[in-house]
Each structure stands twice: as C-alpha cells, then as structure tokens.
Amino acid sequence: MRSMVERSSKMKICYISLFPEVIEAYNNVGMMRKAQEIDAVEFIYLNLREFGLGPRRQVDDTPYGGGDGMVLKPEPISGAILKAKDLVGEDALVILPTPRGKLFTQDDSKRFAKINKNLIIFCPRYEGYDERIVKLVDEQICIGSYVLTGGEIPAMVISDSIVRLRPDVLGGAQSVDKESFQNNLTFVEHAQYTRPEIFEGSSVPEVLKNGNHKEIEKWREENSLT
Numbered sequence: 533m534r535s536m537v538e539r540s541s542k543m544k545i546c547y548i549s550l551f552p553e554v555i556e557a558y559n560n561v562g563m564m565r566k567a568q569e570i571d572a573v574e575f576i577y578l579n580l581r582e583f584g585l586g587p588r589r590q591v592d593d594t595p596y597g598g599g600d601g602m603v604l605k606p607e608p609i610s611g612a613i614l615k616a617k618d619l620v621g622e623d624a625l626v627i628l629p630t631p632r633g634k635l636f637t638q639d640d641s642k643r644f645a646k647i648n649k650n651l652i653i654f655c656p657r658y659e660g661y662d663e664r665i666v667k668l669v670d671e672q673i674c675i676g677s678y679v680l681t682g683g684e685i686p687a688m689v690i691s692d693s694i695v696r697l698r699p700d701v702l703g704g705a706q707s708v709d710k711e712s713f714q715n716n717l718t719f720v721e722h723a724q725y726t727r728p729e730i731f732e733g734s735s736v737p738e739v740l741k742n743g744n745h746k747e748i749e750k751w752r753e754e755n756s757l758t
C-alpha cells in the first residue's frame with residue numbers, strides 16, 4: 533500500500549528540555565514507540581541543565597528591566613542547539629514552541645513529515661527565554677490560544693502529529709487520508725462504534741450493522757461533515 537510520504541528514511545528528532553524524561557515517557561508508549569521500533573524515527577534527548585553555566589549549571593537569570601520570574605539565559609540554549617546539530621545534522625530545522633509563534637495546523641504536520649529534514653525542538657520553561665536565541669530558530673510555533681508552563685507539551689504535540697505521518701507508522705495510507713483535518717480544516721472524521729451493541733441504553737446506528745457497504749460509506753460521508 534502506498535504511504536503518505538514516498539521516500540522512506542529515518543527522521544531524527546532531538547528535544548532540548550529541562551525535563552526530557554517527560555517527553556521520553558510519552559514517546560516510549562503506543563504509536564511513538566512503534567515508530568522507533570520500525571526505525572521510522574529516532575528520538576534524542578538533551579537536558580538543558582547540562583549546558584548550564586558554572587559549577588551550579590545555571591540556566592536562568594533575572595530579567596533585564598525587572599519583573600517577576602526568571603528568564604532562560606542564551607548561552608546554555610545556544611550550546612545545546614550546537615550540540616543537537618552535531619548529533620542530527622547542521623541542516624536540521626530548529627523549532628521553538630511559543631505562544632508568540634504561528635498557529636500549528638495539520639498542513640504544518642504534513643509539511644514537516646514530507647520535508648525529510650531532522651528536527652530540533654527547544655522547550656522553554658520559566659517566564660521565557662532570552663529573545664536573542666530566536667535567530668538560531670527556523671520556526672516559532674504556537675499550538676493554541678492558551679499559555680502552558682513549558683514547551684514540553686507543545687513539543688510532544690508537534691512531534692506526535694508529524695511522526696504518525698511518516699511512512700509505515702500508521703497501519704496504511706488510508707487511515708491518514710480519511711482522518712480529521714487531513715484534507716481541509718473543516719473536515720471532521722465520522723463517529724466510530726464498537727461492541728457492545730447497546731451501551732447504557734444507547735445503540736449503535738442500524739446502518740453500521742447491516743453489512744451494506746454502500747450505505748455505510750454514505751452514512752460515514754454524511755456523518756463526517758458535521
């Protein structure tokens with residue numbers, strides 16, 4: 533069966549984070565685990581702390597101009613990005629999850645899945661990062677109109693949605709092409725049912741049980757457009 537992305541090669545994704553174990557735990561189950569097992573992807577984790585300055589491995593400092601919270605210093609970030617490029621290649625794309633970025637959509641996932649470049653995702657924490665690191669970044673990405681406490685969840689959202697589009701990660705091209713948002717932004721996949729036939733008084737739609745594939749297809753099409 534043809535795959536969504538034609539050329540099959542292992543994509544490397546390197547995360548830079550103060551809490552890489554959070555991302556690693558997520559990536560080691562389910563579909564992300566399978567993607568690693570079939571060599572569709574390799575995940576690499578760098579702990580920003582290891583690039584911290586001085587004996588205490590300092591990664592943050594107070595903001596110029598005053599204000600609450602701490603700001604991530606530029607040197608550890610730039611050191612970590614350099615190391616990441618050593619590991620996954622100079623031409624890897626550097627992604628910065630930030631509420632200041634461009635809204636991430638399925639079109640972006642497809643673009644990254646097809647581009648055949650490795651990725652480096654830097655996950656900010658604290659009140660933010662020194663703005664001068666932005667020149668080391670290729671894309672600033674926002675995953676939605678809300679503010680999270682760090683870049684780890686956005687990094688997982690971004691990489692999950694890309695990796696599942698890589699060749700052989702999902703069962704077949706079909707499941708990718710038919711699902712929500714794949715064809716346009718308003719398409720939402722039809723509802724699904726499984727056993728039991730009646731759950732708390734609510735039955736599975738008759739049409740799905742009668743074995744008439746034409747009718748089932750029609751129902752699914754209509755149900756998709758809701």
Ligand code: ADE
Pocket residue numbers: 629630631673674675676677678679680681682683686
């Ligand atoms: N960091 C904090 N909130 C975020 C968001 N909504 N998108 C991307 N990065 C973020």
